[in-house]
Amino acid sequence: MHSTANSLTVTDLSFAYPNGHEVLDGLSLSVHSGERVALLGPNGAGKTTFALHLNGVLELQRGSINVNDIPLNEENLGEIRRRVGMVFQNADDQLFMPSVREDVAFGPANLGLDKAQQAERVAEALAAVDASDFAERTPHHLSGGEKRRVAIATVLAMHPDLLVLDEPTSGLDPAGRRELTNLLKSLPLTQLIITHDLPLALELCPRSVIISGGRVVADGPTEELLSDTQLLAQHRLELPYGFSPVVAGPAT
Amino acid sequence: MAGAHRHLLLHTDSPLHRIAPEAKIVGTFLFAVGVALTPRRAVWAFAIDAVVVLSLLAIAGYRPRQALTRFAAVLPFVAFAVFIPFIAGGDKTDLFGLSLSTEGLWASWNVIAKSVLGTGASLILAGTTPISEVVRGLGRLRMPPIVVSIVAFMFRYLDLIVEEMGRMRVAMTARGHDPRWLWQAKPIASAAGAMFVRSYERGERVHSAMLARGFSGTMPQMEHEPASPTDWARSLTPPVVSISLALVALIIL
Numbered sequence: 001m002h003s004t005a006n007s008l009t010v011t012d013l014s015f016a017y018p019n020g021h022e023v024l025d026g027l028s029l030s031v032h033s034g035e036r037v038a039l040l041g042p043n044g045a046g047k048t049t050f051a052l053h054l055n056g057v058l059e060l061q062r063g064s065i066n067v068n069d070i071p072l073n074e075e076n077l078g079e080i081r082r083r084v085g086m087v088f089q090n091a092d093d094q095l096f097m098p099s100v101r102e103d104v105a106f107g108p109a110n111l112g113l114d115k116a117q118q119a120e121r122v123a124e125a126l127a128a129v130d131a132s133d134f135a136e137r138t139p140h141h142l143s144g145g146e147k148r149r150v151a152i153a154t155v156l157a158m159h160p161d162l163l164v165l166d167e168p169t170s171g172l173d174p175a176g177r178r179e180l181t182n183l184l185k186s187l188p189l190t191q192l193i194i195t196h197d198l199p200l201a202l203e204l205c206p207r208s209v210i211i212s213g214g215r216v217v218a219d220g221p222t223e224e225l226l227s228d229t230q231l232l233a234q235h236r237l238e239l240p241y242g243f244s245p246v247v248a249g250p251a252t
Numbered sequence: 253m254a255g256a257h258r259h260l261l262l263h264t265d266s267p268l269h270r271i272a273p274e275a276k277i278v279g280t281f282l283f284a285v286g287v288a289l290t291p292r293r294a295v296w297a298f299a300i301d302a303v304v305v306l307s308l309l310a311i312a313g314y315r316p317r318q319a320l321t322r323f324a325a326v327l328p329f330v331a332f333a334v335f336i337p338f339i340a341g342g343d344k345t346d347l348f349g350l351s352l353s354t355e356g357l358w359a360s361w362n363v364i365a366k367s368v369l370g371t372g373a374s375l376i377l378a379g380t381t382p383i384s385e386v387v388r389g390l391g392r393l394r395m396p397p398i399v400v401s402i403v404a405f406m407f408r409y410l411d412l413i414v415e416e417m418g419r420m421r422v423a424m425t426a427r428g429h430d431p432r433w434l435w436q437a438k439p440i441a442s443a444a445g446a447m448f449v450r451s452y453e454r455g456e457r458v459h460s461a462m463l464a465r466g467f468s469g470t471m472p473q474m475e476h477e478p479a480s481p482t483d484w485a486r487s488l489t490p491p492v493v494s495i496s497l498a499l500v501a502l503i504i505l
Contacts, residue, residue, distance in 0.1 A: 023415060054461065055464050057463050080466060081466045086461070086464040088457070088461050089459065093457040093461050094458075094461045096458050096462065097408070106462075106465055106472065110468065130376065130472075
């Protein structure tokens with residue numbers, strides 16, 4: 001099912017905040033088209049900073065990013081933002097319009113689609129996340145799980161090539177988490193899932209990448225990485241009590 | 253107070269709910285203008301206006317008790333009007349065994365009648381129009397897009413900020429904070445400062461999320477069905493009544 005084309009290629013990405021704090025230090029990573037990859041790392045490893053680079057919210061300082069063979073630069077910014085769908089950690093930051101329908105239409109409207117096309121995109125994206133009933137509701141009044149699904153719909157409506165999810169399960173109850181994993185499994189898109197929820201990585205992603213100190217420190221089959229207790233401990237990652245990646249089994 | 257606006261909408265489906273918001277906004281505003289222009293001695297005109305307001309409240313689906321509770325919102329504004337007859341000078345009228353200023357009684361009646369009718373009109377608008385629709389209506393009425401966006405964002409995040417403030421207050425109370433005197437207010441001031449910083453940071457995160465979806469500096473115009481001639485005709489009927497009454501009263505009085 002995986003083609004060999006690279007959906008995302010990041011080469012030697014470095015980034016320091018204006019106060020000199022270096023967050024990314026020569027990070028390189030490629031994701032094949034159709035792949036689902038988990039990006040694991042402790043708090044402060046640079047995961048979110050990395051994500052903000054992927055569609056040019058943070059400006060490139062050093063290194064390069066290619067999405068489906070077009071480079072991230074000033075000129076391609078609009079197209080990159082369409083291709084990379086970012087789902088932010090806090091859905092309340094992502095859902096800012098007065099109603100769910102308008103929020104989902106925000107991206108397509110920015111793409112310059114007309115009214116009919118916008119409506120079509122909204123209907124299709126909400127159906128994909130099973131949220132068609134919420135269209136007229138205010139985002140604020142949705143439950144955590146519903147907000148997360150709508151947040152995903154807001155980027156699906158832009159027809160992205162790559163879905164980047166920052167801590168998609170944070171703050172969800174077990175049932176909400178279950179619905180979300182099923183949803184992500186059902187979406188036929190290249191996905192980069194940033195998380196420290198290791199069981200989630202195991203369930204969804206055949207491949208995982210660990211970043212720590214702003215660079216990639218491990219890249220391999222998720223089951224293998226999660227079985228390496230020493231590697232995990234070194235990078236402040238921990239499996240939940242009693243969880244065994246071997247018993248749980250790898251992603252299907 | 254928290255999220256009070258969300259409770260103003262009546263979750264019924266009346267013909268008034270279905271009218272386009274911009275027509276309702278204009279209708280409400282002009283009706284209030286008509287009421288304000290009515291000379292205070294034209295009691296019959298106010299009576300007819302009141303019949304209009306009461307019928308619309310009923311059509312909107314207000315239960316009498318519910319409407320009365322909401323009318324209470326006007327009380328602080330009319331409270332001072334009650335005192336005018338006691339303090340104003342001029343001719344006196346005997347009422348309930350009290351000697352009151354005639355001029356003051358009329359002034360008091362003027363304030364109370366007009367504000368109650370105005371409140372009634374806004375209750376009809378608020379009860380039948382979700383906030384998001386009101387904002388959309390304002391946009392359609394050519395309010396500058398930047399102002400419309402600010403109002404929309406304010407309503408979107410108001411609840412969130414109020415809830416956050418509430419959680420902070422609970423956290424303070426849980427650790428024994430029980431301010432009774434002004435000099436104990438320092439933690440409240442710090443909390444307000446923290447709220448400001450948090451909201452500012454949230455603003456930055458929301459902006460990132462907008463950029464990530466292709467935002468380029470102007471809010472896209474979301475297309476909606478414009479108000480139909482029927483919507484306009486219905487919305488403008490109450491103001492036509494109130495303004496005609498005002499004009500007739502001005503002429504004959």
